[in-house]
Amino acid sequence: MTLPVHYQPVTPIIDNKLDLLLERTIATPPAAVWAAWTKPHLLMKWFTPSPWKTVECEIDLRPGGIFRTVMESPEGERFPGTGCYLEVVPQRRLVWTNVLLPGFRPVAQATRVLAKPCDEFLFTAIITIEPHATGTRYSALAIHTDPQARDRHESMGFENGWGTALKQLEDLMRTESY
């Protein structure tokens, strides 16, 4: 059965300079993969690279529903991250972003950069899951905005764009001795 086109999500065009695609095959059923991505008490056990920890996790598993984590550094500093799900297809596909807050409310870009210095970059993540002869094949695609495009956008109202300033600085540091 072919779904009507408005049920068929657009496949992003991957830009190798901006995006990351990781594909893996593991010896465990898709149901386990899905559970580990969608149940807070399971996700907390692996989501943050050690020695950092995920100390809080909140999941409302539906489009626009909250996906919130709090990471903690070995020194005990806490770094919250909040986003929302865009697509939830059990055992098949999970899409979320931190560009939109729960209920699809756009994040304030300036606070992303200045008030939350330790936040991850803005991204959308697409997890695809499919059964495989030996278990499950899954992929994680993280798509990002161009940091310099972001900088140009955010610097509207400034004398110079940050992107321009960054570029100038990089060029100068490359070409001039100091």
Next chain:
Amino acid sequence: MPKYSDRVDRVFHSLADPTRRAVIRRLARGPASASMLAKAFAMKLPSFTQHMNVLEADGLVESEKVGRVRTYRLKAGAMKPAEDWLAAQRKLWESRLDQFDSFVQTLDPKEYT
């Protein structure tokens, strides 16, 4: 990871101010003393010093005091974090998925069936 993003954001933080951007352009031509810089920007030394302290705290410049003269220079490699952001994101996702793989394969079927 966050520690890394912190350094990237420090670069952006410093560059968010027109005076600090101008200072960096000036220092790209060579080291300069605090009073020379303040004079070039027609600012009183105390308020100018605040800008220099931000640049130094954010890791974009470094300074050395000889006698009563403090000389500032651009710090080599200060822009490296901003340039390497994708490599850092890759590292995060790879170690995240490494942990995922080892965790999920030991998951009790009671947890997901």
